[in-house]
Amino acid sequence: MKSIPASKLARRAALAFCLAVAAGGATAADKVTFLTSWYAQAEHGGFYQALAEGLYRKHGLDVTIRMGGPQVNGMQLLASGQADFFMGYDLQVLKSVEQGIPATTVAASFQTDAQGMMTHTDVKGLADLKNGKTVLVSTSGRTTWWPWLKAKYGLTEGQGRPYTFNLQPFLADPDFAQQAYPSSELFQAAKAGAKTNFYLFANDGYPPYGTTVVAMQKLVKEKPDVVARFVRASMEGWKSYLANPAAGNALIKQENPNMKDDQLAYAVGKLKEYSFVTGGDAARQGIGTMSDARWQQTYEFMVAAGLLKKETSWKQAYTTQFVRDLKVMP
DSSP states (O other): OOOOOHHHHHHHHHHHHHHHHHTTOOOOOEEEEEEOSSSSOGGGHHHHHHHHTTHHHHTTEEEEEEOOOTTOOHHHHHHTTSOSEEEEOHHHHHHHHHTTOOEEEEEEEESSOOOEEEEETTOOSGGGGGTTOEEEEOTGGGGTHHHHHHHHHTOOGGGEEEOOSOSHHHHHOTTEEEEEOTTTHHHHHHHTTOOEEEEEGGGGTOOOOEEEEEEEHHHHHHOHHHHHHHHHHHHHHHHHHHHOOHHHHHHHHHHOTTOOHHHHHHHHHHHHHTTTTTSTTHHHHOTBOOOHHHHHHHHHHHHHTTSSOTTSOGGGGBOOTTTTTTOOOO
């Protein structure tokens, strides 16, 4: 039997739901829980926009978004069935597959990881870091981008110091550089009056996607229509959020009162400046798209860095079936 593309599954299911509602039927929306990777922020805006504007409901879904945080093990909650979808990261999913956890990535909101390096203005590129700079690296960074950066630019392990998500060491020492997101640490540094440069790792070849949607393989196999509808509604949410983020931002502030209007506006500006959602392959194939080639690059980097066993079944870490025909064009 010929398989039906995920995009058609989503459209058919959503149409059936709408027709049932219009006819006064009692069809209930499928309940879905989505777990984010951190506190609510603009980097999660498309999902909150989809919820705020009723896009999930339109596609027959009753979605609950739960915030992650530093003490939340998202992959563990996903694997235990406490969440249906999780905002994941390629390296994390590949490592989980190596460890026997059958998770798989079904869409990529960002075409590149948003991680980069914030430096003082004397640093003119990432290669300059080897000239006596101290690099502040978080615990998670030690097993993700730091091995890549060291290998690419000849940095030493001794140059790395712990990053505790406090900007004061960086602000106090002109020879310090630190990991950063353009929408977060750059904003904080600017508020403190510091002049900085920022270098996005992806521009120098760091391969992972960012802000991905991860599910268990069991859900993908047993309820592909639910997965297809969640992916479509979420990517439509991203398109809507970039056009006018007001609805999503209102929900973000409700969930995370520490998030203020000025930071949200700054962050949305950076999402657009770096074309995280709409750039790369998404410009031609639609928001959320992924490719085999990019996943292979990430797999090969991890193996070379000693972060992943070569025999890992890396193709189980993702599926393009829900995005290859999605065509949510920017």
